Amino acid sequence: MATHRRPSQSGLTQSARVTVLSAAAATAAAALVASPASADPHDTSSAAAPASSAAVTATRARVDRLFEQAERATERFNRADERADRLREEVGRARDTAARGQERINRMRGALGAVAGAQYRAGGLDPALALLLSANPDSYLSQAAALDRVGARQVSALSELKAAQRKLAQQRAEASVTLGELERSRAAVARHKRTVEGKLAEARRLLNSLPTQEREEFEGRSSRSGDRGVAPSSGPAGAPASSRASAAVLAAQRAVGKPYVWGANGPSGFDCSGLTQWSYAQAGVSLPRTSQAQRYAGRQVPLDQAQPGDLVTYRDDASHVGMYVGNGQVVHAPYPGAPVRYDPVGMMPVASVTRV
Known part of the structure; x- marks a missing residue:
């Protein structure tokens, strides 16, 4: 179930994990095809059977580890993607606000320019001389006082707008820096995802190298439901907690059979x-978007009180999520190569049950 997960809790670095997993894969593959040169091909009592069993066990363990890593990688990718989208919207709003502020400043500058032009056309006379030459001193004084007040207001408003523009520019620059960091983080997660996909392909090759019966046994482990594409029909399903939960269950069931992507x-x-x-x-x-966030998208209830529509998250880090549909079953998207299907609710350790 590769999807939403928090970063892996493993103490190994990524390169160390890759080295260990590659060594394990090589050992498993070797165990599948190698046998002692001196072994008697007719000797059924030799150690060939234990070696084969060990190879199957190692392959299963490796595939399980890779599935978990893939889910956690996808979870980090989804989280970074969601944050980047949100920040892009914030940057867009900041830019719009800055543009509106610039328009206001331009209008104010135009008004101030008009006042300055009028003063220039009047000759830019000294106020005392203009008063002496005025035919109507009282009118002149009244107009001059009004111009002073207008000028003071314009200058004050322009100063405020410039300060606001500086603030918006700073916010926009900070948002752009943060967005760049998120994009770089997203790229790093994508690279990690590609690495895990390579490991999954490697694990699949190992599984395909096993005899058909052993491979089918792995695919049909008791931890997974035997009939994964058919809705559970035995036993009381229980009523959904709400009409919206009922609609969500129907939608999830319609998705059964769709591929994991x-x-x-x-x-x-x-x-x-x-x-x-x-x-x-x-x-x-x-x-x-992520399973960790969905874990807290409603009220948490005990597993034995689960109702159809409840979200069931798995592992301590809530790195996987499915939807409870009743009769002890969930619908979920398991992992690459496995379509949306039904599985037992206890297919792996349950972290929480959330009623939306």
């Missing part, structure tokens, strides 16, 4: 939190 939130493909976000959007409810 990195960073997608429908309608043709989904990652885990993309599925739950899209399903609730069909019910008119806006959910956050």
Whole structure:
């Protein structure tokens, strides 16, 4: 279930993890194809069977680790993408505000220019001389006082607008810097995602190298439901907590069979939190993009009180999410290569159950 996850809690660095996982993959692959040169091909009591069993166990463990890493990588990618989109909107608003402020400043400058022009055309006389030459001293004094007041207001307003413009420019610059950082972070997550995709492909090659029966046994582990594409029908499903929860469940069930797609939130493909976000959007409810944020998008309830429509997050870091649909089942987007499907609610450690 590669989707929304917080950064991995592992103490290994990424390069160290890659080295360890590559070594494990190499060991598993070698175990699948290598046998002692001196072994008797007719000796069924040799260590070949234990070696094969160890190889299967190692392959399963490696694939599980890679699935978890993929989910956490996708979660970080979604989180960075969401933050970048939000910040881009903030930068746009800041730029609009700055443009409006600039227009106001331009109008004010025009008004001040008109006053200055009028003064110039009047000869720019010294006020005392203009008063002596005026045919109507009282009228002149009244006009001069008015001009002074207008000029003072204009200068004050212009000063305020310039200060506001400087502030807006600073905010815009800060937002642009932050956006650049987020874009770089997003690029780093994308690179990590590509690395994990490579590891998933490597794990798939190892799985495909196993005998068909053992590969199918892995795909049909008891931790997963045997009939993943059919809605659970036995036992009381329980009533959804609300009409919107009911609508979200119907939407999620319609998505069964759609492919898992990195960073997608429908309608043709989904990652885990993309599925739950899209399903609730069909019910008119806006959910956050990541599984960690969805964990707190409502009231948390005990697992034994779960109702259809509740969100079930998994692992301590809430790096995976599904939707409870009743009868002990969830609908979720598992991981690359696995379509949206039904699985037991206890398929992995439950972190929380959230009623939206």
